[in-house]
Amino acid sequence: MEFTITQLAADKQTSDCLLVAIYEEKQLSSTATQLDSLSNGHLSRLLDEGDLEGKIGQTLMLHNVANHLPNVQAKRILLVGCGKKQDELSERQYQQIVSKAFTALAASNAQSAVSFLNEVTLKQRGAYWKVRFAIEAVQQARYQFEQFKSKKSDNRRVLQTIEFYSESDDLAKTTQALRHATAIADGVKAAKDVANCPPNVCNPAYLAERAQELAVQSDFINTTIIDEAQMAELNMNAYLAVSRGSQNPAFMSVIDYKNHPNPQAKPIVLVGKGLTFDAGGISLKPAAEMDEMKYDMGGAASVYGVMKAVAELKLPLNIIAVLAGCENLPDGNAYRPGDILTTMNGLTVEVLNTDAEGRLVLCDALTYVERFEPEVVIDVATLTGACVVALGQHNSGLISPDDQLAQQLAHAAQQAQDKAWRLPLSEEYQEQLKSNFADLANIGGRWGGAITAGAFLSNFTKNYTWAHLDIAGTAWKSGAEKGATGRPVALLVQYLLNKADSAH
């Protein structure tokens, strides 16, 4: 799909379809008013007939426009209900409107369309955000994962270009929005594709191959792969313990993106949990929905997607992304409850549950990245079911001892509408991780599980500024709509866009 900006008014457009806003109580947008007067009130008469109430997300496709609106050159007009004219739309309502409009458009035989939906009013959001959210919503609605279906869906897929009308005053902003949104949408798609990939194909080696591919695609990227022998030399014994039950060896990919005007600039480090399957190990998970544990690499998938977007945008930053690939299975050689592991930073951990494996992989990855002397480190992980209990599926959990970093991430989440909510991290939680036999236990009891997981990680992040995103509830959807969401790619790219903005 191609997206462009146009400055031609509706009557001059020769497109296959115009997307035009209509409001409740038969109110027309200014483009609709213009078309209405060009056609001696044809649109008003349609609304009088009552076929379109203008409610949010309602659509009415007018075909064969030349017959009824002789002064309009476009072939079709899609009237799009946008609610009450005086109301400001929420971001979510706007995204719903765009999705519905796109679905109606895709069902027609139009190859091209021009959107005049920039006329609606969005709470506190100008032209930039309307284009940005529209492109993201269209790509979201279009996404399908059919790599493993022998018959692809028979969508006609004739639609090829969507143009967004922009006033000249907004041209710079809308052009930038288009650039940002396409990169973010590409990153989200890349993240979804790897995350949806089945665990017999997407194993730790597969993640490493994707990481190496990035270096081929971008001149700014170099990728290094750390294998199990190197992990052993580095004393990454917690990470290795988790991997021991699997026949698929662990690989940790280090994706080094360098494009800061000052090559010495400290990097922003992103670390993604990459459990390509988490059966729980000896502390085996129940059978129901265990297939969804292929998504336990959602952190790595999103970090990978972020790097795709960053490379496409050529952001003037230094960024290092780590995909901590691993598989957690029960086996005769698997690690056990009761085992005591010596982590890379020297702290010992008593394993009380082999299903709390993410923090064991991450603690060594987080120690490893100290060598980059990072400006900040952000880890992204489908870490705890407890986070889903706490926040549901709409907000990722955000934990950080650093208020400034926490605020920057919360702000980016709000801007990008890829929501995150901060959880507290105070000393008391640390006490839940006491072990009778080692420095730390790998679980902290029943209460506040998302936080005790964060508290566990905080023992390994003392030498830099750090934040943790628990995406257990947000990385994928279950049930009829089962599939990866590509979250939190938009949040993280927004954070990096803000960083690039403030630094230069």
Ligand code: BES
């Ligand atoms: N990958 C899971 C977390 C998870 C569970 C994400 C369900 C999404 C849905 C993680 O490795 C895990 O198993 N965590 C345990 C921790 C517990 C043993 C302290 C959990 O949340 O149950």
Ligand code: MN
């Ligand atoms: Mn687990």
Ligand code: ZN
């Ligand atoms: Zn897990």
